[in-house]
Amino acid sequence: MISTMGLLQSWGGLGTSIASFIFMWDMIRRYCPPELIRASDKWTRRIRSFFYPFIQISISEFMSNNLKPHDAYAAVEAYLSVHLAKKAKRLRAETVHGGGKLVLSMDEHERVNDEFRGAKIQWISGKIVQRESKYLPDVERKYYKVTFHKKYRDMVTDTYLEHVIKTGKEIQMRNRKRKLYTNGHNKTTWSHIVFEHPATFDSLAMESEKKREIVDDLLMFRESKDFYARIGKAWKRGYLLYGPPGTGKSTMIAAMANLLDYDVYDLELTSVRDNTELRRLLAETSSKSIIVIEDIDCSLDLTGQRKKKQEKPPEEKTSKNKKEVPRKDTEESGSRVTLSGLLNFIDGLWSACSGERIIVFTTNYVDKLDPALTRRGRMDKHIELSYCSFEGFKVLAKNYLLLDEHPLFEPIEMLMKETNIIPADVAENLMPSSPKEDARKCLLKLIEALKLAEEVMIKKGKEEPADKELPDMKEDADVLQEMEDSVDKV
Ligand SMILES: Nc1ncnc2c1ncn2[C@@H]1O[C@H](COP(=O)(O)OP(=O)(O)OP(=O)(O)O)[C@@H](O)[C@H]1O
Ligand SMILES: [Mg+2]
Numbered sequence: 001m002i003s004t005m006g007l008l009q010s011w012g013g014l015g016t017s018i019a020s021f022i023f024m025w026d027m028i029r030r031y032c033p034p035e036l037i038r039a040s041d042k043w044t045r046r047i048r049s050f051f052y053p054f055i056q057i058s059i060s061e062f063m064s065n066n067l068k069p070h071d072a073y074a075a076v077e078a079y080l081s082v083h084l085a086k087k088a089k090r091l092r093a094e095t096v097h098g099g100g101k102l103v104l105s106m107d108e109h110e111r112v113n114d115e116f117r118g119a120k121i122q123w124i125s126g127k128i129v130q131r132e133s134k135y136l137p138d139v140e141r142k143y144y145k146v147t148f149h150k151k152y153r154d155m156v157t158d159t160y161l162e163h164v165i166k167t168g169k170e171i172q173m174r175n176r177k178r179k180l181y182t183n184g185h186n187k188t189t190w191s192h193i194v195f196e197h198p199a200t201f202d203s204l205a206m207e208s209e210k211k212r213e214i215v216d217d218l219l220m221f222r223e224s225k226d227f228y229a230r231i232g233k234a235w236k237r238g239y240l241l242y243g244p245p246g247t248g249k250s251t252m253i254a255a256m257a258n259l260l261d262y263d264v265y266d267l268e269l270t271s272v273r274d275n276t277e278l279r280r281l282l283a284e285t286s287s288k289s290i291i292v293i294e295d296i297d298c299s300l301d302l303t304g305q306r307k308k309k310q311e312k313p314p315e316e317k318t319s320k321n322k323k324e325v326p327r328k329d330t331e332e333s334g335s336r337v338t339l340s341g342l343l344n345f346i347d348g349l350w351s352a353c354s355g356e357r358i359i360v361f362t363t364n365y366v367d368k369l370d371p372a373l374t375r376r377g378r379m380d381k382h383i384e385l386s387y388c389s390f391e392g393f394k395v396l397a398k399n400y401l402l403l404d405e406h407p408l409f410e411p412i413e414m415l416m417k418e419t420n421i422i423p424a425d426v427a428e429n430l431m432p433s434s435p436k437e438d439a440r441k442c443l444l445k446l447i448e449a450l451k452l453a454e455e456v457m458i459k460k461g462k463e464e465p466a467d468k469e470l471p472d473m474k475e476d477a478d479v480l481q482e483m484e485d486s487v488d489k490v
Helices: 001-031 035-052 071-083 149-174 209-223 225-231 249-260 274-285 314-318 341-352 390-401 410-419 423-430 441-489
Strands: 054-062 091-095 103-106 111-116 119-130 138-151 177-182 191-194 236-242 263-266 291-293 359-363 382-384
Touching: 054 071, 071 103, 071 119, 071 138, 071 149, 071 249, 103 119, 111 149, 119 149, 138 149, 149 291, 209 249, 209 291, 209 382, 236 249, 249 263, 249 291, 263 441, 274 341, 390 441, 410 441, 423 441
Parallel strands: 177 263, 236 359, 236 382, 263 291, 291 359
Antiparallel strands: 054 138, 091 103, 111 119, 119 138, 177 191
């Protein structure tokens, strides 16, 4: 009892002494000349660094000059969650991007040790609560602090932190869900959904050699950062996909995104008000992305910027083709994006954006595009997607019916040589419409469709010469009229 009392008394004495010291120190600092204070601070730092030879670096959740999220913080978090979270005793579990998988990270004020090239490095997670204004609620700012011996200063600042950020970014890339961004419905910003299109180059009906060439081209582009830097060109590549409707242009874009693990930005030009908005939207696109402008010929009357006065040929006006009817004029769509605005984006701003980007234009009518838009250098690769070949059919038969061979393949090959059918129609026929429909029935359905397509072709072929005779008949009629007129005159 007495000893407890004694202990309490001595604690009380210590508290009084500390309070007196703080008071005295404050008085000294207040009345001492500033030079003396500075000198004392310098020496205090030196003595402290002698006894505490460690360096600390903080990485905050937000940038200090604005409230933008700090990329490095997210990368450190990813690195720690994969490499060091197992060593921590208090962990935080969160689902990322609404996915089902739990990701573990260090809880607040938890410490873990890392080792890099013989150096012991400690990470601490922390949080400070700040009040920016008395009218606003307090804000939490999380941070990670890395502590290491001062002899490793250069190694940690030059190499270790770079390694952590690089590894963290790779982990983020692996964990992220790819996104499909759109600017449709007159939105002035991008909105996105998770991109989960299953298309791959394996499932694409196309000649294998052509397919391999495109895949090689894409993979080479992805690995060519140093090459583009060396030749002084922006790390971009333009693809023009052209061909009739239903030949797999959109499907190929999805396959490209899946192959490269890129996001997709589906740019609806008719929703973009003017060139300024176009530039802003494109500047907001992220690296490792494919920017798509579908049906470039009817998105905007781009060619009209140069050929305004040209009348459309009569057959164009009366065509029943789905792609030609809804062509929107710039005035009609309320959009004032011009061809030169689009070209500037490809050549100018395009080059200023860092990181790799692919731009894809699709069209059903390549001949209608302004040559300025399609010239090499702007669109590096022109890819024609055309009618289904027998090789393409075999890919679809394998995908849809799990067939490598079948006796009905032979007649199908014969018919395919004689007629044109788009892959979308082949796919539709090979798709069983009921559980009772087996592979044979599907192949027979396709044979019927091919025969029908052949009949239509023959019919058209017969009609065409008749059409071609029309001008001659017209000429004859004109001559007759002229003769009659001259007879009348006589
Ligand atoms: N080459 C192909 N390989 C595999 N499937 C294809 C191919 N072409 C078309 N298809 C099938 O047909 C459907 C329509 O194809 P897709 O939308 O890619 O055509 P498109 O060329 O973009 O047509 P459009 O010019 O009308 O936009 C796809 O969902 C796909 O199932
Ligand atoms: Mg399409």
